[in-house]
Amino acid sequence: MAEYMLFVWFAIIIIAAFIESQTMDLTSLWFSVGSLFALIIAIIDNDNILLQTIVFLVVSFILIATVRPIAKNYFKTNIISTNSDRLIGKIAVCTKEISIGERGEVKIDGKYWMAVTSGEEDINTGDKVEVLAIEGVKLIVVKL
Secondary structure: OHHHEEEHHHHHHHHHHHHHHOOOEEEHHHHHHHHHHHHHHHHHOOOOHHHHHHHHHHHHHHHHHHHHHHHHHHOOOOOOOOHHHHOOOOOOEEEEEOOOOOOEEEEEEEEEEEEOOOOOOOOOOOOEEEEEEEEEOOOEEEEE
16 A cells, blocks of 8 residues: 555645646645645655655645645735725715615715715715725725
């Protein structure tokens, strides 16, 4: 059984790399690296399957916990930057009343936006609001 572990670790390297190439989730890649370390241990000491398995698990999970978040942050590709991001933090004027849980309207930079409040009170026409966030085509605002 122990002599087959070289093939098992090599197969896991290939399978995990293939899964990673299909998903691009930066998860399977670390199992591939963990398998590489286990393969090296198998070459050195082919009889100690427990040690190989422990090395595989420890290396894989350490990489998932430490390197994956850094790599995901570095390779962010699904963020679409828009000019509307610059509205966050700006002051707008309410043009249609915004009740809690309801949509209203604000005017900012000469444009009208649908808006909802994140505060605990209704916003009346003419009140000034601060833009906290943007969700789709509506602004999240709070009364000043």
